[in-house]
Amino acid sequence: MRIGILSGGGDAPGLNAVIRSVVKTAIFKYGWEVTGIIDGFEGLLSPTKTRQLTSWNTRGILFVGGTILGTTNRGNPFAHKTVVGGKEICEDHSALVVSNIKELGLETLVVIGGDGSLKIGYGLQKLGVPVIGVPKTIDNDLMATHVTFGFQTAVDTATDALDKLHTTAESHQRVIVLEVMGRYAGWIALEAGIAGSADVILIPEIPFSMEKVAEKLTERKKSGSHSSIVVVAEGAKPAGGEMAVREKASDGYVLRLGGMGEIVGNEIGKRTDIETRVTVLGHLQRGGSPCSFDRILATRYGAAAVELIARKKFGEMVSYQPPNITSVPLDKAISSLKLVDPEGELVKIAEGMGVSFGR
Numbered sequence: 001m002r003i004g005i006l007s008g009g010g011d012a013p014g015l016n017a018v019i020r021s022v023v024k025t026a027i028f029k030y031g032w033e034v035t036g037i038i039d040g041f042e043g044l045l046s047p048t049k050t051r052q053l054t055s056w057n058t059r060g061i062l063f064v065g066g067t068i069l070g071t072t073n074r075g076n077p078f079a080h081k082t083v084v085g086g087k088e089i090c091e092d093h094s095a096l097v098v099s100n101i102k103e104l105g106l107e108t109l110v111v112i113g114g115d116g117s118l119k120i121g122y123g124l125q126k127l128g129v130p131v132i133g134v135p136k137t138i139d140n141d142l143m144a145t146h147v148t149f150g151f152q153t154a155v156d157t158a159t160d161a162l163d164k165l166h167t168t169a170e171s172h173q174r175v176i177v178l179e180v181m182g183r184y185a186g187w188i189a190l191e192a193g194i195a196g197s198a199d200v201i202l203i204p205e206i207p208f209s210m211e212k213v214a215e216k217l218t219e220r221k222k223s224g225s226h227s228s229i230v231v232v233a234e235g236a237k238p239a240g241g242e243m244a245v246r247e248k249a250s251d252g253y254v255l256r257l258g259g260m261g262e263i264v265g266n267e268i269g270k271r272t273d274i275e276t277r278v279t280v281l282g283h284l285q286r287g288g289s290p291c292s293f294d295r296i297l298a299t300r301y302g303a304a305a306v307e308l309i310a311r312k313k314f315g316e317m318v319s320y321q322p323p324n325i326t327s328v329p330l331d332k333a334i335s336s337l338k339l340v341d342p343e344g345e346l347v348k349i350a351e352g353m354g355v356s357f358g359r
Helices: 015-030 040-044 094-103 115-126 151-172 187-195 210-222 260-272 292-310 345-352
Strands: 002-007 033-037 050-053 080-084 087-091 108-113 131-135 175-180 200-202 228-233 245-248 254-257 276-280 316-321 324-329
Touching: 002 015, 002 040, 015 033, 015 108, 015 292, 033 040, 040 094, 040 115, 094 115, 108 115, 108 292, 115 131, 131 292, 151 175, 151 187, 151 228, 151 276, 151 292, 175 187, 175 260, 187 200, 187 228, 187 345, 200 210, 210 228, 210 260, 228 260, 260 276, 292 316, 292 324
Parallel strands: 002 033, 002 108, 108 131, 131 316, 175 228, 175 276, 200 228
Antiparallel strands: 033 050, 080 087, 245 254, 316 324
């Protein structure tokens, strides 16, 4: 058996741990070969970019952030964009990818990715490529698994930042706004906000009122609290308003969000007359060593992916359903996003403790 493995979409702490686990389990338990695909699905377009993975060249990567294979979120072979004669065109190169997979002698393709990458994997599965999915996103927005690797590390990073921001906010008697990642799902903002003792948490699932936010911060100042912390998910938006977009594709697809923290910070300054500063955590949430939870979860995912191959259960994604690692069909895994329930337990607990969601 020769396995191909790639990572698509954004990077996440724990990617290397998955790769290492797949390689070691495949080699030591089954005697199979593993081929790494460089730069996600782009590596399967002509000319193909691969490297043989062994127990030797995957040593010492368990605790290393990023991915030794590289990744990209712009390599969809079903809608591959190129510029010809100054004009951007979109072409379907999926048949070429299938041909290259056969040319490489790959009998299975392990796709490590989030919603977008797994949709591509499912498309290849329908074209006859045996695919196994491994869920990866720091946003934790895949419905078919309890948690994705990389999420806990991102929450820990954001929480550590909040711990530091509390001290400088108190020293200068300021409001400090922290913008964190989360396009459609506010899990990082919610969990880091609770763990980091934020006073206001703004998430995509709950459109917010700046009046309510300002009211909360003003009340805190009147009651004797000289500083406050506001956590804003990048995809948060005011009621009746839009997300803050930094970059769009020619077809209107949002490529990059960002700026909502600055918008909220400016509005707070205008409405409360409290000195306000904004910090954007950005890609710090993606980088660095995975925490111990993510190392173990990623290792379990990688081993489970190989076991699915051994059982010939293709078209499946490994899934964590505590306390077990199981699997779900790929089409189910990509059917919907897992969003924060505005009336869910964590939101209600936070509101019960005085946290405002701007509603």
